[in-house]
Amino acid sequence: MPDLCRPLVATPAGPPRVTGCDPAHGAHGEGNPLVGLFYDHRVTPEQLSALVRSVVAAAAERGVLDVPVPDEVVVERPRNPEHGDYATTVALKLAKAAGRPPREVAELLAADLREQPGIARVDVAGPGFLNVTFTQGALGQIALDAVTAGEAYGRTDAHASLKVNLEFVSANPTGPVHIGGTRWAAVGDALGRLLTATGAEVSREYYFNDAGSQIDRFARSLVAAAHGEPAPEDGYAGSYIGDIARSVVAAEPGILELPADEQQERFRVAGVEAMFTEIKGSLAEFGVVFDTYFSEATLHAGGALERVIDTLRGRGHVYEADGATWLRTTDFGDDKDRPLVKSDGDYTYFAADCAYYQDKRDRGFDKVVIMLGADHAGYVGRYKALVSALGDDPAQHLEILLGQLVNLVRDGQPLKMSKRAGTVINLADLVEAVGADAARYALARASVDQQIDLDLDLWSRQTSDNPVFYVQYAHARISSLLRGAGDLGIALGGPDAVDATQLAHPRETDLLRAVAEFPRVVTAAAELRAPHRVARYLEELAGTYHRFYDSCRVLPRGDEEATATTVARLWLCSATATVLRNGLTVLGVHAPERM
């Protein structure tokens, strides 16, 4: 799969056409980083990190610095541009082990770093920061690499060989996907794309309960609605119940004459199917498609619950009490033991969870990721315990991500929602109100730890107040510019024909630094399971681009001829567009060429 992520529902047009690209050009040297690192004067932050590490190793080797070599050296982009292109705090970290003042360690490393090609200067600042500035050409090469790599720019191998099962939404087919589930649809799918972009093998999974009592309540509600009666006390009352009941009756005209038991069963089967079709449809419109829709009923039918309970019993964690069968989860840190089989002989939902987890592991997944709403926070303890009871390590095989709730706001007032009154905003309503792109972006740009207020007015606005439009506009603006270049007959040529040292303006340097940052943003966002970092980065990149655009004329005016600067700037613009496009794709949002 060559692309960064799975395609969107409507695939946007490809990258700006650039003639003469050589895909092999993006390859980097291998082997000893000190030798092969800067072939062609390329320096990326990743390479700088490796370089600093090897300089530390070399110093340790020579005996001038008595420290253990760190596994990884952190380099970061300083806020203040005067602090160079990249900064590292290794000297501060190593000072204690070396038994020498941080600045002394920094000076020592700086001297070696200054010898490296592609590095223009190394300054020791403050308590012992190492501020590194690349040569103009080395920085400029990053733009060429980004364009050349195209959709692959930003991909890393941070999660190579990880096989992960990503479970999210998992709303039961008793009603539409509510706003909480919608948040997970946006964040979960984006996380899936991020993990894929960092080399993981990802399977998206939707687990639905089709075996429990709430499905029976759903069926009884449909029967009641079909007969024009009010919903049962414990039933479902939304307006969609009436819609589905009518569609079932329309499909099976004789259904209302059937005996009560048979009638409810027919409503159950047809109702669940109709509801699920609607759910899948609204998710697809949202750009989210699952690899597997997993039915709880298949676990029951296949005897998986019996088997997993036998396994747990064999491991000595099961006991009988008060007529029920229990898992001693308190042995693994849970607050209280949990029942597997109720005293009436029915299995609990928790028993199915045990079987479901075992099933995922049996299917070969290294990591089981489950995304839950904050209202399920109490579930984490018992889930970790069941993983331990089955002999796995929760820290390694399980990740439960909790997402806080979403409040909707309109006209500055919180939207009061009531299931009874039928004023619940669900996935399809949100898409209708603000569009799929804005909905996905709005939900994915906030940290899941944060409760968010989502303003429907703001996100439906087609102005720069709306962050998704701010980012999309930057892409459209660049697309327009590149079209203009084509109209003027300006040939971009291949990367070898570009003089990257032309990009020396401070705003160009800022933009290059931002473009160079993208792969690290993708990696960090994937590792921290935080897709919102990509969105925030894109907003910053868009702003950096607008500032560049304001200061640096790209296309020739009037009778002027295109120059080497023109060509270099067009490549920089194209690189920016590539990153905006790849970043938006990670979030499942379109990057329009025109708006």
Add this chain to the structure above:
RNA sequence: GCCCCCGUAGCUCAGGGGAUAGAGCACUGCCCUCCGGAGGCAGUGGCGCAGGUUCGAAUCCUGCCGGGGGCACCA
């Protein structure tokens, strides 16, 4: 009572132990010989409180205060 998440600018939110804590909106004042002004520049304004760890804390630890969500032989 116990557990989980969150208190950062007037508002909505970023900030992986680092340098002068950021963005958008709002407010004030600027920039159109301008490739998309759906832009840009400048200004106003902030880490809930108290301790602790550290060379260094918005970030890690403890306690309090405030907001939200959980604590079923429900799903």
